[in-house]
Amino acid sequence: MTHLDSLYLTYKQALFDKAYEHLNPMQREAVFSIDHPLLVLAGAGSGKTTVLVQRIAFLIHYGNAYFDEHVPAGVSETLVEQLKSALDLPAETIRERFLPMFSADPCPAFRVLAITFTNKAANEIKNRLAATLPESSGVADIWAGTFHSICARILRSHGDLMGYAPGFTIYDTDDQKKTIAEALKVCNLDEKLLPIKTIQGIISRAKDHLMTPDDYLAEAKDNLRMKQVGRVYEAYQGLLRSSNALDFDDLIMQTVLLLKTHKEVRELYQNRFRYVSVDEFQETNPAQLELTVLLSGGYRNLMVVGDDDQSIYRFRGATIENILSFDRLFPDAKVVKLEQNYRSTSVILAAANAVIAHNEGRHEKKLWTAADEGEKITLHIAEDQNAEARYIVDTVQKEVARGNAAYKDFAVLYRTNAQANSIEKALARAALPYRILGGIRFSDRKEIRDAVAYLQLIANHADNLRLNRIINEPKRKIGAKTLEAIAMIAVEQGLSQFEVMETADKYVALERTKETLLSFANMINDLTALSKKLSLDALFDEVMDRSGYRQMLKDGGEPEAERLDNLEEFKSNILEYVKEAEEPTLTGFLEETALVADVDRYDESADALVLMTIHSAKGLEFPRVFLPGMEEGLFPSPQAAMEGPAELEEERRLCYVALTRAKKKLYLISAKTRLLYGRTLANPISRFVEEIPEGLLKKELLPSQRTSSYTGAFAKGHSETSFSSFGKATVGTNIFEKKSAPKEQLSPGDRVLHATFGEGQILSVKPMGADLLYEVLFERVGIKKMMATYAKLKKL
């Protein structure tokens, strides 16, 4: 290489570095590295999505321009001079005028695949790509989607090779449960001995590991219980097959099996995908890893991004080993660590680093920030869960009143959804704007599931589960006996249950109900014919009218009004789909309904504080974060503490995730006693709080209004001056066992009547000496506190 050539290469790289100066050196390294496997260990708030998006944009624009050592023929001194002086130009100009000349085999957009876990992440990547790349680059052709949507897409094209007809149905967890119940019956096993939830978990984990029922049975050997589970798994899989249905785990597993066993399909995708990226790689399971390896097997340009410290889904099959040993699977992989955090203050980071350092199995890394130290972390000890909630309310009110923050700057993140209750009550009482994430999803409502089931049956007559769901919804007087007979005939004849109904007049057993069955089958067949002609929304109306479902709700009067509204909302979802989709089809819509949960109802623009579990907060950030319930026996959860070190490490990672959500300020709250699941617990402060260096904490004591009347054993770990010891968690201690209360015990939520104040609702009950202190919200006069003995409250 001549001196001129090496100057050319040096200036080329310098120009790229300059054009991408908005990225830090490690981020640039990741963006420019595209011709070998790449592991990006991206700490919390280190700009991982930016890197993922920028890298795809980069390889579409410039290919391997940065590291390519090819020098074009006849590089002149003038050119080199030009490049050198270009370094003084603004980044924008360099990008426009110089970078395109370095392009080295850029990659067409359709040959790029990006896989995520959630629709939200997939959408964010799509949107950011669309904002980064011009339309002419073919940005719309990039495959970006969730593991499940990508597999569904592959199976729609090639699933027939695995025995699935293209109109297959996707079963969700609820469908799964019902099918397992059915399988248990088939196997003549009792649900009490083998709980459905347990089997569901076992089957799901088996599929995560690509184990078929046969594999599982082989593993079971002489273990009776395993053999039983294996038989249920086998029966379950048979039921799915005969309904032409796949569950979520099947989508992945069957795609992997398809790619493994069918060379032509495998090569089709391997030749197509030159670049494969996987987000949140720490949450992948073995099947997903295998899928990733297969899809990227043609070019081996696989980039995985993740943070082993943020792996929090072990309980649903995630295998942290995937990210820990990626470099062993791909010895030529480049490893890039993104350790600069752009989110939090250094106090918050120091705390998070200190906590996570207690874990053993991890890639060593340490987040740092250029940001200020920031405020210390507040540790507040509250009397009980209500005081904890009030502390949150007070703090928010105070900060908002001072003009330090808006409501939307605050998030309350908790370990379990059950904690939301007391906090929600306090917020409602104080009339603070808030929203809660979690709870029943729109698509989980009965009426929506019913409507979808009708559509699914129309799309896939073989779907026995959906058939059974709607056959008597509305009531059609088809009894359990008839349905059993149909199911039996179907199995004997090798037909679907719907086919049996269509020909009900052929079977003696169905003599009495054949009229009803035939008319039902006719209705579905008519609707199926209509589905080929009508627009989706018109079809939906026909289904709701002809089935009598809408009428049923109308007849239901007031209580069903909300359901009718929900159906209308569902219809607007259909309309939206028809408008958005390139080629709207019934199957397409159903697939979207199955794979795309609710559109995020979390409206970030509204000025309201937000409540959610730590799990659902992953990937989000908030200026100020409350972490209530920092107690042993709650966080870490008692199950985790019992099960073993691996579970405990996962809890610690969860804590790490929680801490790193905060940008400016963290409030940790620990309650001395807590009413949870109908028991009052008195647990010491969470060990995770103890792991935070004292210097980072500001211990805030109870505003001394009620000096604790609780003394003795359970208060020890909490004594305000020294809480360094955490003893055994005293789960289940019921400290209110002694019924010190007067005659009529009222409890929060009870409606009561007062002689002067009128009707109201009990908000809280506190022991006060030998008496009880009630806090009551009256409809006319607002909140009043009163002693039970004098209040003379009448329970309504």
Added chain:
DNA sequence: CACGCTCTGCCTGCG
């Protein structure tokens, strides 16, 4: 069969 009562279990949860 529909309703209401009792019993039970209960962490986190993407698709």
Added chain:
DNA sequence: GCAGAGCGTG
């Protein structure tokens, strides 16, 4: 504490 399931009765 509460929801959902299962069971028994009118």
